[in-house]
Structure formats: C-alpha cells, structure tokens
Amino acid sequence: AVASLNEYLLAKGQRRKVSIISRSAAIRNLHDIMILLGLGADALNPYLLWEVAADFADEDHSWQQVMSNTIQVLQKGMEKVMSTMGIHELGGYGRIFSAIGLSAELVEIFQTTSFCSSKKSGLTFTQLEEMGRHRYARATGGEKQKIHREPPRNPKVxxxxxxxxxxxxxxxxxxxxxxxxxxxxxxxxxxxxxxxxxxxxxxxxxxxxxxxxxxxxxxxxxxxxxxxxxxxxxxxxxxxxxxxxxxxxxxxxxxxxxxxxxxxxxxxxxxxxxxxxxxxxxxxxxxxxxxxxxxxxxxxxxxxxxxxxxxxxxxxxxxxxxxxxxxxxxxxxxxxxxxxxxxxxxxxxxxxxxxxxxxxxxxxxxxVGTIAVGIAKAGADIVNLxxxxxxxxxxxxxxxxxVGLPVEIGVFHAHHALLEAGLRAEVExxxxxxxxxxxxxxxxxxxxxxxxxxxxxxxxxxxxxSCRRCHLDRCPRGISTQLGTSIEAEARGVKGFRPRxxxxxxxxxxxxxxxxxxxxxxxxxxxxxxxxxxxxxxxxxxxxxxxxxxxxx
Ligand code: SF4
The missing domain is CATH 3.20.20.70 (Aldolase class I)
Incomplete structure (x- = not known):
C-alpha cells in the first residue's frame, strides 16, 4: 500500500503536499521499518511492536524506561543502516534495496531490482496473505510462543x-x-x-x-x-x-x-x-x-x-x-x-x-557486473566476490x-559482464x-x-x-580469542577452554x-x-x- 500510494501521488504531482503514515501490526523489526521508509512512508506506527515492548515492563523496569530503550535501539539501528549507505538524512533514504524471488506482481509495485524472479515463480500476494493469516492465528491462539525463532545455523555442518x-x-x-x-x-x-x-x-x-x-x-x-x-x-x-x-x-x-x-x-x-x-x-x-x-x-x-x-x-x-x-x-x-x-x-x-x-x-x-568490469579495467588480476x-x-x-546478496548472483553476473566486456580472460x-x-x-x-x-x-x-561468541573474546576453543591459557580463560569466566x-x-x-x-x-x-x-x-x-x-x- 505504501509503495503504490507513493507512486500514485508522485504521478499526480501531489507527493510533496501530503505525508504517508503507516500504522501496522506487521512492522516487527528494524528491517520492516527501513523497507517501509524506503518505499515512501514518512512515519510509522508499529503499534503491536510497542505493545509487545511495553509488556516487558516489570517492578524493576518502568514501561516508560522500556519504551524509551526500545525507541533508542530502533533509532540507533536506523542511523546505522543509513550511515552504512552513506546517507545523512532520512529524507535522502530511498529504494536502495534489491529483492530475491518476488513474483512479477510484487516487482511491479516495489520497482526494485529483483533477482531469480519470473512470471511462474516468486512470492505472491496470495502467499503474503496466507503468511499474515498464519501469524495472526499463532498470535491469537492462546498458546505462549516465541515471537521470532531464529533457525539454528548449520546445525549439522x-x-x-x-x-x-x-x-x-x-x-x-x-x-x-x-x-x-x-x-x-x-x-x-x-x-x-x-x-x-x-x-x-x-x-x-x-x-x-x-x-x-x-x-x-x-x-x-x-x-x-x-x-x-x-x-x-x-x-x-x-x-x-x-x-x-x-x-x-x-x-x-x-x-x-x-x-x-x-x-x-x-x-x-x-x-x-x-x-x-x-x-x-x-x-x-x-x-x-x-x-x-x-x-x-x-x-x-x-x-x-x-x-x-x-x-x-x-x-x-x-x-x-x-x-x-x-x-x-x-x-x-x-x-x-x-x-x-x-x-x-x-x-x-x-x-x-x-x-x-x-x-x-x-x-x-x-x-556487481559493472563493478567487476571496472575492477578489471583498473588493472586487478582477481575480482574476489x-x-x-x-x-x-x-x-x-x-x-x-x-544485508548483501548471495554470492551465486555475484559470480554469475560478474562472469557474464566480464565476458561481454572481453575481459574475462584477463582476471580470475x-x-x-x-x-x-x-x-x-x-x-x-x-x-x-x-x-x-x-x-x-x-x-x-x-x-x-558455532557458539557465536567470537566478538566477546571468550572463544571456548581458543580460535577467535587472544586468551592463551586455561588460567587466563578461567579468569575471564570461560568454562571448558580447549585451545588448539x-x-x-x-x-x-x-x-x-x-x-x-x-x-x-x-x-x-x-x-x-x-x-x-x-x-x-x-x-x-x-x-x-x-x-x-x-x-x-
Ligand atoms: S570461533 Fe569460537 S567463539 Fe566463534 S563461534 Fe566458533 S567456537 Fe564460538
């Protein structure tokens, strides 16, 4: 709705006269927020997110404090995304994203680069509706469930x-x-x-x-x-x-x-x-x-x-x-x-x-294809994607x-762009x-x-x-840490330290x-x-x- 309304108002020359405010329970995280802002929303009201956050208030943490923390975290996140893209003001943030596997009907609305999409495959409105109904059924089912469960990464690998x-x-x-x-x-x-x-x-x-x-x-x-x-x-x-x-x-x-x-x-x-x-x-x-x-x-x-x-x-x-x-x-x-x-x-x-x-x-x-050609023209011997x-x-x-795109997309496009430019034999x-x-x-x-x-x-x-503690300098296997001995590790609270x-x-x-x-x-x-x-x-x-x-x- 945000993308369509934004386009319609633009086409009618009315976009600057009104603001678009999106009120939705489907806005659940920073990514949802940045996508909606990129598609044209001026302000957002993620009311369910606020409700869920407020539920965390207890005797030690007032709801005012909880809400203030939530807003601060989201603000920092938004600033991080924009600064990563080199954008100083929210007004300058636009559709700088691409998608993978959207159906043709969604690509047309979002007007963003989409990979691995075609008329016969991709995420459709019907599937989005089904997903929304499924989420609603879970949320109102009475059974206590985690809002988001991150699938384990490479559990067996x-x-x-x-x-x-x-x-x-x-x-x-x-x-x-x-x-x-x-x-x-x-x-x-x-x-x-x-x-x-x-x-x-x-x-x-x-x-x-x-x-x-x-x-x-x-x-x-x-x-x-x-x-x-x-x-x-x-x-x-x-x-x-x-x-x-x-x-x-x-x-x-x-x-x-x-x-x-x-x-x-x-x-x-x-x-x-x-x-x-x-x-x-x-x-x-x-x-x-x-x-x-x-x-x-x-x-x-x-x-x-x-x-x-x-x-x-x-x-x-x-x-x-x-x-x-x-x-x-x-x-x-x-x-x-x-x-x-x-x-x-x-x-x-x-x-x-x-x-x-x-x-x-x-x-x-x-x-990435154009960039790969530029790198080859600059005299590099290897393009590493x-x-x-x-x-x-x-x-x-x-x-x-x-953030980022799969390496398969990069390799395919870089290979073909270099072939077309007659530079493929010059670089690995x-x-x-x-x-x-x-x-x-x-x-x-x-x-x-x-x-x-x-x-x-x-x-x-x-x-x-795969315990994902690399950034803490407390790797229990001594791989991503500067801890050298079990005594040092114990002093840091690392249990079962087994250096390589x-x-x-x-x-x-x-x-x-x-x-x-x-x-x-x-x-x-x-x-x-x-x-x-x-x-x-x-x-x-x-x-x-x-x-x-x-x-x-
Ligand atoms: S490198 Fe160490 S800290 Fe990082 S995920 Fe592996 S075991 Fe955990």
Whole structure:
C-alpha cells in the first residue's frame, strides 16, 4: 500500500503536499521499518511492536524506561543502516534495496531490482496473505510462543566437517552428509541446484581428474581472517594447512606475525584494507597475492572493529599500534572513491611487489557486473566476490540477516559482464560466502568462479562449535580469542577452554581441505569431466530441481 500510494501521488504531482503514515501490526523489526521508509512512508506506527515492548515492563523496569530503550535501539539501528549507505538524512533514504524471488506482481509495485524472479515463480500476494493469516492465528491462539525463532545455523555442518578433519569420516561420507544437510535446510541458491550428466556409475578414476589452478593443487582458498580477530594458534593453523594442501590462505587486514613473513609466499595473500594496519614494504613483499579489501559480503558498507581487549602486545606489534587500543577500520578507503583511485592503488602495490597478483575484494551488490568490469579495467588480476552468507560470529546479526546478496548472483553476473566486456580472460574470479562442501565449490565454478573461499568452514574444521561468541573474546576453543591459557580463560569466566594445538590442527584442517578436493574430483568423475578449469561458467551442467515455484534460478 505504501509503495503504490507513493507512486500514485508522485504521478499526480501531489507527493510533496501530503505525508504517508503507516500504522501496522506487521512492522516487527528494524528491517520492516527501513523497507517501509524506503518505499515512501514518512512515519510509522508499529503499534503491536510497542505493545509487545511495553509488556516487558516489570517492578524493576518502568514501561516508560522500556519504551524509551526500545525507541533508542530502533533509532540507533536506523542511523546505522543509513550511515552504512552513506546517507545523512532520512529524507535522502530511498529504494536502495534489491529483492530475491518476488513474483512479477510484487516487482511491479516495489520497482526494485529483483533477482531469480519470473512470471511462474516468486512470492505472491496470495502467499503474503496466507503468511499474515498464519501469524495472526499463532498470535491469537492462546498458546505462549516465541515471537521470532531464529533457525539454528548449520546445525549439522560443523560436526560433519570436523569428522572429516579428524579423519573419522571419508570424503564420500562428508559429501553425502553435507548434501543431506543442504536438502534439509537449504541456505544458499546453490542448494536448489543439482549437477546434470551425473552418473553414480563413475566413469573416470579420481586420479584422472585435474582440479589444479595456477600452480595450486585445488581451487580453494582460506578466506581472509585477521590476526587479532583470530588467536595466534588458529591464525598460524590456517596458513600452515593452506601450505600443506597447496592452496592460498589470505591474511585479513591486521598485519603479519613477524616470523611468518615470507614463510608462505606462494600460498599467502596479504590484505590491505581501509585501516592499512601492518602494511610495510616487507609485508607487501612477503606474499604472491595482495588483496585490496573494499568490502565484505556479510557486512557490506561496514568497516572493521577490533575491541581493545583483543589488542594484545603481539597483535599490536603486527598492526603497528599500541596495546589495548580499540582499532577501527573505516567503512571506506579514504583514498579510493573511483576506479581511477583504485587503479592508482593497484599500480602502487604492483610497484612495491612487481610479481604479486592483485585481488580486489567486494561484497555482492546489485550492479556487481559493472563493478567487476571496472575492477578489471583498473588493472586487478582477481575480482574476489563476497556473498552475504559469510561472516563469523562477529558480524552483526542484522547485517547477516538482511544485508548483501548471495554470492551465486555475484559470480554469475560478474562472469557474464566480464565476458561481454572481453575481459574475462584477463582476471580470475574468486568467490566466498557460506561455502562448505565440494559440491558447493563445483557449483560456484560452474556459475563462473575460478576459485572459491572457505571461511566459517575452516573454523569448523579446527573445532569451532558455532557458539557465536567470537566478538566477546571468550572463544571456548581458543580460535577467535587472544586468551592463551586455561588460567587466563578461567579468569575471564570461560568454562571448558580447549585451545588448539597448531601441529595437530594443521594436519586436521589440511585433511578436511583434501577431502573437499576429493569430493570435487568425485563429482567431476561422475560427470566424465577431466579438467575443472574448463568448466568455469558452464551453467548448462546445472539444473534446478527444488523450490521452482519460489525461485527461478
Ligand atoms: S567456537 Fe564460538 S567463539 Fe569460537 S570461533 Fe566458533 S563461534 Fe566463534
């Protein structure tokens, strides 16, 4: 109603004469509020939200206090969304969102970019009405129920990957169980796709299948995680396992531990992000890959934040700063506002390290194809696309749930835009965002990627239990914390602290990476395909077999 009325008033030239106020029980969270404001509402009355909030008042908390807190939280949220988009005033906030899987009738009303939509599939008015009735029935049913229940993230995936890492299951079991998890709870567009021309009667032997790329054994990389956000042991483990499996490991912005500089050259990528922490000539010359991070799929438009508690003496030394200081990486690079600026930085990096291949990492947003072409024209060797599914437990929940686009959309559009511009052969496409199995990797390559990054999956390989306490510096497995000993952990109130042993976990993680490699080989063997890099962009080898009425992939 808001979108239609806004358009109608605009068409009649009357929009500035009236305000649109939306009063609705369906406005339940920050996302609903921002969407309605973007569609044209000037003010909102989420009366049910107010009622539910007021119900939290008790003897210790007056309703005035509860309401004031609720309003403040929503205000802060609105300011955060707008500042992330670089918007100063609410008046300047418009339809800067895109959708996935809306039916044609809704696309017409919202007039926003919509992916995977068609005349035969997508969310319809009828379904919206059904959902509304269902919610109403639950709310008035008398039975006490949670207003919102967040589905558990990857409930089985962590265990399956850890089993493969420990060698308790082989690549076939791992692949089968991950496939089952994807069927039960699809978390990405790729989980609606199957491989064509697959025969369970394997036609090739695994050794006959070549999945190497550019001197590396597999098309995998460990996506950027910084020293600081990660503890010393896990940070060293990622680099060691990548070397053992002969793939690339990107060091997220945060400098390098001095004794690691140059130890992993062909398997190392050093990241340069907006804070430029730890960047020096030695740092730039310690790896064959340099990555300019423009943004990250799990939190596009946001920078980084390392709380002072995590800035130990060692982290501070790697980052060239003072111990205990909270470190902020700004949302944007203050010297990159155009493709020309980007070209300048790429030239500078190549001047510093003439043999390095330069990657530019961007979050997937609408218009990603055009951006990818711009990056290629700026002289980058790699376009690294980061989808919204990625992000460790440290990313904000609102960002993880509502911001960014799936990596599949980014890879497909970037691949085709680069092909059309005649630049595809000049650059590699890398992709990450929630990737966890060999099947996931292969699907990304069939959509147009050359290599695929694992972030959370690597954490799971070394024993992450998905407790989402990464931002608290209280990781019970010693992965995303600077706590080093059980005594330190106990003093911080962390129970059952079990830090990782570097030598053991390097072996475990390398085993898991190799299992993923074998799973890719297995799928290719069943498809009678000998060389993986020949299949980049071969979407004809994919078929959509599920949820065809919801998304048109
Ligand atoms: S175990 Fe918990 S705190 Fe540690 S990395 Fe995993 S999710 Fe983060």
């Amino acid at each position: 962590g265990k399956v990957l850890r089993q493969a890492a420990l060698g308790s299951s082989d690549y076939l079991t791992m692949g089968r169980e991950l496939e089952q998890a994807a069927l039960e709870m699809p978390t990405g567009i790729r989980h609606l796709l199957d491989f064509r021309n697959k025969s369970p009667k394997r036609k090739l032997r695994l050794e006959e299948v070549n999945i190497s790329v550019g001197g590396h054994a597999m098309p995998l990389l460990i996506a950027a995680m910084s020293f600081g956000s990660q503890g010393e042991n896990s940070f060293r483990t990622y680099a060691g396992a990548a070397k053992a499996a002969n793939i690339i490991c990107i060091n997220g912005e945060g400098g390098e531990i001095p004794d690691m500089l140059g130890q992993y050259r062909t398997n190392r990528g050093q990241q340069i992000a907006s804070g430029r922490f730890g960047v020096s000539m030695e740092f730039l010359n310690s790896a064959d890959f340099l990555e300019i991070k423009i943004g990250q799929g799990a939190k596009p438009g946001e920078g980084g934040h390392l709380p002072g508690s995590k800035v130990t003496a060692m982290v501070a030394a790697a980052r060239h700063c003072k111990t205990g200081t909270t470190l902020i990486s700004p949302a944007n690079h203050h010297d990159i506002y155009s493709i020309e600026d980007l070209a300048q930085i790429i030239t500078e990096l190549k001047t510093a390290n003439p043999t390095a291949r330069v990657s530019v990492k961007i979050p997937v947003t609408s218009g 980061s989808g919204f599914e990625g992000g460790t437990g440290a990313a904000r929940e609102h960002a993880k749930r509502h 496409i890398w992709a990450d965002g929630g990737i966890r199995s060999g099947a996931d990797v292969l699907k990304m390559i069939l959509l147009g990627a050359n290599r695929v990054g694992l972030g959370t999956a690597a954490l799971m390989g070394i024993g992450c239990i 042993d570097i030598t053991v976990e390097v072996e475990n993680l390398a085993r898991m990476l190799n299992a993923i490699g074998d799973e890719i080989r297995h799928h290719l063997a069943e498809m009678s395909q000998k060389r993986l890099q020949d299949l980049v962009g071969r979407t004809d080898l994919l078929v959509q077999n599920r949820m065809n009425n919801r998304l048109d992939v």
